[in-house]
Amino acid sequence: MKAAPAAQKRLLDLAELDSVIDRLAHRRRTLPELAEIDDLSARVARLATQVIAAETEAGDLAREQTKAESDVDSVRVRAERDQKRLDSGQVTSPKDLASLQSEIVSLNRRQSDLEEVVLEIMERREAADEQVTKLAAERDRLAGLRADAEDRRDAAFAEIDKENTEVKGKRGTVVAEIPADLLALYEKLREQFGVGAAMLQGTRCLGCRTSLSIAEINRIKAASHDEVLRCEECRRILVRTPESGL
Structure with missing residues (x-):
């Protein structure tokens, strides 16, 4: 799957908003x-x-x-x-x-x-x-x-x-900027793992906090900027940013 780097980065914004929504739901339950x-x-x-x-x-x-x-x-x-x-x-x-x-x-x-x-x-x-x-x-x-x-x-x-409504409004704005196929994959992974996308920071996936192998890092470096990558450990969408250092 391919998607513009900007759209992939919006997944991180979406994941953060979903994390807030989850925290609000947990707070409401507890x-x-x-x-x-x-x-x-x-x-x-x-x-x-x-x-x-x-x-x-x-x-x-x-x-x-x-x-x-x-x-x-x-x-x-x-x-x-x-x-x-x-x-x-x-x-x-x-x-x-x-x-x-x-x-x-x-x-x-x-x-x-x-x-x-x-x-x-x-x-x-x-x-x-x-x-x-x-x-x-x-x-x-x-x-x-x-x-x-x-x-x-x-x-x-x-x-x-009230806060949940505001966050969901922001989420709707972000969702509108993400291609349907990428969003569908994200939602599927979110349902499975709780978090659908994570940043690649250096050689670590911030979703599972695992350092990737040298072979995996080389594969990521060789991938095109619009290729949608997955963490080899947790299988979440791996989003590259300037912090990835690649």
């Missing part, structure tokens, strides 16, 4: 905010699960408290009813009177026991509610940190994308 967002998202998700579990426990305790309080009310109503019967003097039989008094004592004892149960449930419910509040506050705090990280990520993305 922004520290991305790892930060992933970490915060995982922590927020874990806390959200914990909040649901804590809310479920608090809800269960609320229902348990309601039932216990209902049991207390039921026993109290029965005790008050029996006490009224006792106070009314309607019960005159000593046996019935003793039975009624015994039942009142039993109901009062039962009410006291149930009230202790209610207090114990209330304490557990209060602790559960505090846990819900604590977990929800931490979840919201981390969600706020994640939102801040997302804002920083978006700002960085915008900056990178």
